Amino acid sequence: xxxxxxxxxxxxxxxxxxxxxxxxxxxxxxxxxxxxxxxxxxxxxxxxxxxxxxxxxxxxxxxxxxxxxxxxxxxxxxxxxxxxxxxxxxxxxxxxxxxxxxxxxxxxxxxxxxxxxxxxxxxxxxxxxxxxxxxxxxxxxxxxxxxxxxxxxxxxxxxxxxxxxxxxxxxxxxxxxxxxxxxxxxxxxxxxxxxxxxxxxxxxxxxxxxxxxxxxxxxxxxxxxxxxxxxxxxxxxxxxxxxxxxxxxxxxxxxxxxxxxxxxxxxxxxxxxxxxxxxxxxxxxxxxxxxxxxxxxxxxxxxxxxxxxxxxxxxxxxxxxxxxxxxxxxxxxxxxxxxxxxxxxxxxxxxxxxxxxxxxxxxxxxxxxxxxxxxxxxxxxxxxxxxxxxxxxxxxxxxxxxxxxxxxxxxxxxxxxxxxxxxxxxxxxxxxxxxxxxxxxxxxxxxxxxxxxxxxxxxxxxxxxxxxxxxxxxxxxxxxxxxxxxxxxxxxxxxxxxxx
Numbered sequence: 001x002x003x004x005x006x007x008x009x010x011x012x013x014x015x016x017x018x019x020x021x022x023x024x025x026x027x028x029x030x031x032x033x034x035x036x037x038x039x040x041x042x043x044x045x046x047x048x049x050x051x052x053x054x055x056x057x058x059x060x061x062x063x064x065x066x067x068x069x070x071x072x073x074x075x076x077x078x079x080x081x082x083x084x085x086x087x088x089x090x091x092x093x094x095x096x097x098x099x100x101x102x103x104x105x106x107x108x109x110x111x112x113x114x115x116x117x118x119x120x121x122x123x124x125x126x127x128x129x130x131x132x133x134x135x136x137x138x139x140x141x142x143x144x145x146x147x148x149x150x151x152x153x154x155x156x157x158x159x160x161x162x163x164x165x166x167x168x169x170x171x172x173x174x175x176x177x178x179x180x181x182x183x184x185x186x187x188x189x190x191x192x193x194x195x196x197x198x199x200x201x202x203x204x205x206x207x208x209x210x211x212x213x214x215x216x217x218x219x220x221x222x223x224x225x226x227x228x229x230x231x232x233x234x235x236x237x238x239x240x241x242x243x244x245x246x247x248x249x250x251x252x253x254x255x256x257x258x259x260x261x262x263x264x265x266x267x268x269x270x271x272x273x274x275x276x277x278x279x280x281x282x283x284x285x286x287x288x289x290x291x292x293x294x295x296x297x298x299x300x301x302x303x304x305x306x307x308x309x310x311x312x313x314x315x316x317x318x319x320x321x322x323x324x325x326x327x328x329x330x331x332x333x334x335x336x337x338x339x340x341x342x343x344x345x346x347x348x349x350x351x352x353x354x355x356x357x358x359x360x361x362x363x364x365x366x367x368x369x370x371x372x373x374x375x376x377x378x379x380x381x382x383x384x385x386x387x388x389x390x391x392x393x394x395x396x397x398x399x400x401x402x403x404x405x406x407x408x409x410x411x412x413x414x415x416x417x418x419x420x421x422x423x424x425x426x427x428x429x430x431x432x433x434x435x436x437x438x439x440x441x442x443x444x445x446x447x448x449x450x451x452x453x454x455x456x457x458x459x460x461x462x463x464x465x466x467x468x469x470x471x472x473x474x475x476x477x478x479x480x481x482x483x484x485x486x487x488x489x490x491x492x493x494x495x496x497x498x499x500x
Contacts, residue, residue, distance in 0.1 A: 018035060021047075021055075023052045024110065030048065030112060039117065039119060041090045052064075055088055056089055057089045057095055077101075079100065080115070088117065097121055101115065155468075159189065159192060159488070160490070162489075163186075163491050165405075167496075168404045168492070170492070171405075196489075215252075215253075216249055219246040219249060219250060219291070222261075223245075225258070226258070226261055226262070227243040230266075230277075234269050237273075239275065241265075241269075241277050242276050242277070242279070248283065253340060255485075257340070257360070259332070260336050260358065263329035264293040264329075267329050267356075268354070272296055272298075273298070276295070277293070278295070279291075279292070289360050290358070290360075295354055297353050299353055300348040300350070301350055342360050343359025344357070344358055387411055387433060388432050388434075389436055390432045390434070391414065391437075392419075392436070392438065402415075405492055409496055414432075418441065419449050419452055422435075432461065434499060435450060436463070438466050438467070439467030446467070450465065462483075466487075468487070
């Protein structure tokens with residue numbers, strides 16, 4: 001015997017995964033499936049013939065009658081309650097959150113309303129746990145960022161002190177054995193600095209503490225700075241650093257792209273035994289510029305190319321052998337490339353050398369040569385006249401080491417620890433040629449010191465901002481032709497060159 005259509009419909013509703021109820025125009029329950037009985041705790045006969053308001057908390061019943069009547073005048077398939085939180089009431093008096101979908105059903109001359117009711121207690125619990133977990137993760141990330149900012153500053157301070165004292169000793173000592181010991185000490189300090197910088201850079205990138213600050217950058221200005229920094233390093237290995245002139249202009253974060261190119265140049269010099277390292281730029285398309293670091297070094301075997309950006313991986317260096325460097329440079333490059341969203345590729349042939357390429361967005365506007373570039377070409381005799389340095393550093397060790405180095409070099413130094421002391425010094429002696437300040441000064445910043453002293457002197461005083469957190473400092477700085485930023489720890493010779 002075949003089932004009637006009505007029996008088939010009832011069987012289908014009973015088999016539905018959601019609780020289903022059908023009411024008439026008066027709000028009376030005409031049908032309830034098995035899931036509805038299980039969800040609310042009523043037997044089928046205890047619900048049929050009762051008003052639908054039986055299944056909701058008392059505080060909602062009167063209001064629901066009005067909503068039900070209005071729905072009868074504008075029937076349609078839609079969720080009930082819009083963005084409101086809905087609650088249902090079980091037979092035992094307990095409430096639970098629900099999601100309800102309404103559908104009109106025509107039965108001859110009258111319209112019925114079908115409702116699918118779903119218990120969303122578990123969904124709400126999972127959502128609440130997700131919110132709690134997200135808030136905890138955000139707090140942890142903020143805490144990690146604060147830790148990295150503090151660690152970046154505090155760990156670099158003693159290294160900075162050592163580097164500056166080492167520079168002073170080299171200028172004061174003449175005995176050959178002592179000079180040899182000082183030279184070995186400098187190598188150890190440099191190795192410690194490179195490892196610390198690399199580890200902190202990776203940690204900051206992992207935590208999301210570094211965010212790009214994009215602007216138009218002249219390639220020629222960028223290349224000139226890199227040439228000044230690396231030409232001597234290359235010459236020490238009897239290599240030639242060739243920097244091709246370029247009139248290009250890119251749109252990117254200058255400090256981050258400098259960091260990428262420094263890592264690539266350092267790598268190229270390290271793995272090149274003879275020949276040259278070349279830095280060049282060419283137009284790739286109307287909106288793209290290709291910047292390349294090429295070398296005539298040992299090259300990279302094809303089977304090792306996929307791994308060169310892994311942490312602590314070095315081409316041709318066994319894990320437990322003596323290492324020249326730490327294999328972190330390209331790992332940092334990979335993270336910075338991903339952060340900036342730029343193209344990056346490597347071409348290499350064993351014994352012939354390697355070429356690392358960056359594909360960068362071209363600037364949509366031409367940028368005139370910066371005042372900073374013009375100032376860097378000032379005559380030596382003009383620079384030599386600037387002898388009075390106002391030094392602002394709250395770390396006693398770094399302050400004393402810096403003051404000693406500058407005095408040995410022939411500068412007149414006024415050393416203070418705070419913004420207030422810097423203003424007092426400027427008011428007492430306005431004949432200041434240059435301001436050298438740390439970035440982190442307790443509750444104050446070096447940028448605040450620079451602004452305040454300039455306002456006090458009523459002139460755009462040249463300034464050097466030293467920081468162990470270059471990205472943070474750079475993100476706050478507008479283009480300033482009278483400012484240089486030095487990343488701690490900086491070697492004595494580099495600092496003196498920057499001041500000059």
